[in-house]
Structure formats: C-alpha cells, structure tokens
Amino acid sequence: MGSSSIVRHDSGKSETNTAVVPGSAAARVSRLSILTGERASILQTLSALWSGSLGSLPPLEYPLISSEHLFHDSLVIVREDEPSSIIAFTLSSSKYRSKLKQFQQGNFVPPQADTAATGDSGNADIEEKLTSGKGYHIKFEFWDGPTKLDCKAFFAEQFDALRRNCGFEEGYLHSLSRCNRWDALGGKSGSAFMKTRDDRLILKQLSRQEMEALLKFAPFYFTYLSEAFFHQLPTVLAKIFGFYRIGYKNPTTNKYLKMDVLVMENLFYERTISRIFDLKGSMRNRHVQSTGKQNQVLLDENLLEFLSESPLFIREYSKRILRASVWNDTLFLSKMDVMDYSLLVGIDEERKELVVGIVDYMRTFTWDKKLESWVKETGILGGGTVQPTILSPRQYKNRFRESMEKYFLMVTSFLERVE
Numbered sequence: 289m290g291s292s293s294i295v296r297h298d299s300g301k302s303e304t305n306t307a308v309v310p311g312s313a314a315a316r317v318s319r320l321s322i323l324t325g326e327r328a329s330i331l332q333t334l335s336a337l338w339s340g341s342l343g344s345l346p347p348l349e350y351p352l353i354s355s356e357h358l359f360h361d362s363l364v365i366v367r368e369d370e371p372s373s374i375i376a377f378t379l380s381s382s383k384y385r386s387k388l389k390q391f392q393q394g395n396f397v398p399p400q401a402d403t404a405a406t407g408d409s410g411n412a413d414i415e416e417k418l419t420s421g422k423g424y425h426i427k428f429e430f431w432d433g434p435t436k437l438d439c440k441a442f443f444a445e446q447f448d449a450l451r452r453n454c455g456f457e458e459g460y461l462h463s464l465s466r467c468n469r470w471d472a473l474g475g476k477s478g479s480a481f482m483k484t485r486d487d488r489l490i491l492k493q494l495s496r497q498e499m500e501a502l503l504k505f506a507p508f509y510f511t512y513l514s515e516a517f518f519h520q521l522p523t524v525l526a527k528i529f530g531f532y533r534i535g536y537k538n539p540t541t542n543k544y545l546k547m548d549v550l551v552m553e554n555l556f557y558e559r560t561i562s563r564i565f566d567l568k569g570s571m572r573n574r575h576v577q578s579t580g581k582q583n584q585v586l587l588d589e590n591l592l593e594f595l596s597e598s599p600l601f602i603r604e605y606s607k608r609i610l611r612a613s614v615w616n617d618t619l620f621l622s623k624m625d626v627m628d629y630s631l632l633v634g635i636d637e638e639r640k641e642l643v644v645g646i647v648d649y650m651r652t653f654t655w656d657k658k659l660e661s662w663v664k665e666t667g668i669l670g671g672g673t674v675q676p677t678i679l680s681p682r683q684y685k686n687r688f689r690e691s692m693e694k695y696f697l698m699v700t701s702f703l704e705r706v707e
Contacts, residue, residue: 376464417449569691
C-alpha cells in the first residue's frame with residue numbers, strides 16, 4: 289500500500305489518527321479546500337484595501353528593533369551595538385554632505401594655469417585642503433522618536449580630502465555601516481577596539497588625553513601626509529581616516545553611549561598573516577606567552593626568539609625604503625613630542641612579504657612623564673643609576689631606529705618586498 293501522512297485531530301482527551309492516501313478523492317478534496325481558503329484570504333485582504341477598512345487586517349510587524357534606527361535620507365541603519373554605524377549614517381546624511389560642500393566651496397583656491405593644464409587640478413585641490421592649516425568640525429544631532437543620536441566629525445574637510453586621495457570615500461561609508469567588537473590579542477592599551485565586518489577598518493576608543501593630543505597633532509599630520517602623497521616622501525605611518533565623538537541616549541532601552549573613536553586602516557586587509565609583532569625596540573616587559581591563536585600580537589622578545597630560528601631577510605631596496613620611512617616618521621613624531629608608538633609587522637607567507645606600519649602614534653610626552661624621566665636621569669631622589677622607564681621623544685626615536693635596523697637583515701631572501 290502507498291505511503292501515508294498522519295493528520296491528528298484533538299477532541300477533548302481522545303485522539304484519532306486518519307490516513308489519507310495521496311491521489312485519492314479525499315486528498316484532492318483536502319488540497320482544494322486549502323487552495324480555496326488561501327484564495328478567500330487574498331480576496332478578503334484586497335477587498336479591505338479597496339474599501340479602505342483596514343481595521344480588520346492584522347498589523348504589520350515593524351522590521352527594526354528598538355535599538356535600530358532608520359532615517360529617510362540615508363540607507364544606513366544605525367545600530368546601537370555597532371557604533372561605527374552612527375558615523376556611517378552621519379557622513380551619508382544630506383545635512384552633513386551639504387555642510388561639507390559649503391566648507392569645500394568656501395575654501396577652494398583655483399589651481400594655477402600650468403597645474404590645470406597637466407590635469408592635476410584634483411590633486412592640487414586635495415593638497416591645498418591638507419596643507420591649509422584650518423580645521424573645521426561638523427556636529428549633528430538626530431532624533432528617532434525619543435532616541436537622540438549625535439556625531440561630531442573632527443577636521444571633516446581634511447579627512448574627506450585624504451580619503452578622496454586614497455580613493456576610499458564611498459567604500460569608507462560602506463565599511464563603517466557594520467562592525468563587530470574586536471579583541472586585539474596581546475594588546476595592552478586597555479582600549480576598546482572594533483573592526484568593520486568587511487575587515488577593512490579598525491576603530492579604537494580614545495582616552496581624553498589621546499583626543500586632546502590628536503586635536504593638536506592633526507594639522508601637522510595632514511601636512512606630513514601631503515608630502516608623502518605628492519612629493520614622494522617615504523613613510524610607513526598607518527593611515528588615520530578620521531576621528532569622531534559619537535553618542536546616543538535611548539529612553540526605551542535605558543541605554544546610552546559617549547565615545548571618542550579613531551578610525552584607521554587595517555594593515556592586514558585581504559592578507560593571510562601567519563604572525564603579528566608589535567615592536568617598540570625595548571626588551572622591558574616585551575614578551576607574551578605564545579598561545580598559537582590566530583592574530584595573537586607578539587612583542588619584541590618574542591620576535592628575537594623567532595629570529596633565532598627563522599631570520600627575517602629583506603632585499604636591499606626594501607631595506608632602504610624601510611630605513612628611510614622609519615627615519616622620516618620617527619623624526620616627524622619626535623618633533624611632535626610623540627612617543628610610545630610601535631612598528632606593527634605581519635608576515636604574509638603566501639605572498640612572501642612583510643607588511644609593516646607605525647601605529648599608536650598619538651601619545652605625547654606629557655608633563656608627568658617629563659618629570660619622571662628627569663628625576664631618574666638626574667638622581668635627585670637617588671635614582672641616578674636607574675635607566676628611565678619613560679624616555680623622551682628624542683631618546684625613544686633613537687632607540688626605535690636602532691632596534692628596527694637590527695631586527696631586519698638585508699640579504700636576498702624569499703620576502704619579495706616591504707609594503
């Protein structure tokens with residue numbers, strides 16, 4: 289006998305099972321009843337729409353939850369648990385774009401005739417924006433019912449020019465629209481990190497001191513990058529694409545946020561990195577226990593252990609570029625009173641390359657660090673024989689240069705180039 293499906297009917301405490309044979313008259317009647325019921329439901333819905341009596345229709349469920357917000361002039365959904373989406377929404381909003389356009393039109397200086405003739409007017413505009421020395425900040429507040437959201441974009445015009453020069457304006461908004469919390473294994477800063485879901489950008493929470501330092505540092509940073517972009521100055525500074533003050537207050541969920549964040553490039557985007565090292569040129573507390581986990585950040589002493597078994601060789605041209613870049617960048621950072629930066633190094637085994645970049649370059653030599661270094665150097669409190677744990681920017685620069693020179697050997701090797 290053919291297969292059967294079981295349909296159960298509940299009637300009080302009793303239960304009966306009825307077998308319906310496919311293809312039988314009973315099965316055809318059952319299917320006809322279902323189709324008739326579906327047709328009647330559709331006709332009822334259309335009839336209610338035509339007559340305007342929608343009260344009988346079941347209410348549609350709102351597609352967003354109380355912690356998600358959508359506004360009419362942007363396709364970006366603001367998600368409270370993804371802070372980068374607040375930035376993406378703000379920068380994509382018509383109000384922000386209109387304000388930015390006002391700045392750009394008001395500050396634009398027409399390029400010289402010979403520059404325009406070469407087709408470099410766009411570059412001239414970007415260079416002029418980066419070297420203007422002016423800094424405009426744009427702040428907007430948005431409301432979604434009782435929920436207030438706000439975002440302040442610092443140096444909006446300059447960072448827009450920087451991203452345009454990198455061909456990364458529209459992609460920047462797309463990347464920032466979604467993010468995840470990210471645990472940088474081995475990091476010691478204690479700051480919160482996030483990474484965009486496409487793996488392209490990293491967001492770092494800024495302390496009050498770091499934000500104050502960045503506000504002073506930014507104009508010089510733009511001028512320095514313009515030298516790299518337009519005058520072939522070698523550099524390995526990891527690019528900062530913007531920094532922001534974001535927040536929200538949602539009475540419905542009783543949640544709120546206030547955060548200063550830095551957005552920077554992910555040096556290892558679309559890379560297969562087997563090992564990552566954060567190098568400062570110091571052997572003091574610069575070792576972590578290797579866990580073998582992917583993306584664990586190892587330190588200087590770990591690198592020396594690794595080099596004893598597998599030296600890192602780079603070719604002469606790459607060595608010259610790396611040396612010149614480190615020299616230029618450390619000189620610039622020293623002049624800015626910046627210290628405690630790192631050279632982040634990733635080993636890409638597939639491409640036979642080292643991927644490097646200087647990161648964490650927003651910590652300045654503050655008065656308390658100056659006092660500690662001076663006390664230990666002079667011995668005024670009996671510490672004259674103790675090597676200062678806090679170095680001056682000049683001392684840090686020299687130690688950093690010497691160490692990076694020693695870490696990477698200049699011979700022909702399987703590593704094709706440094707990027």
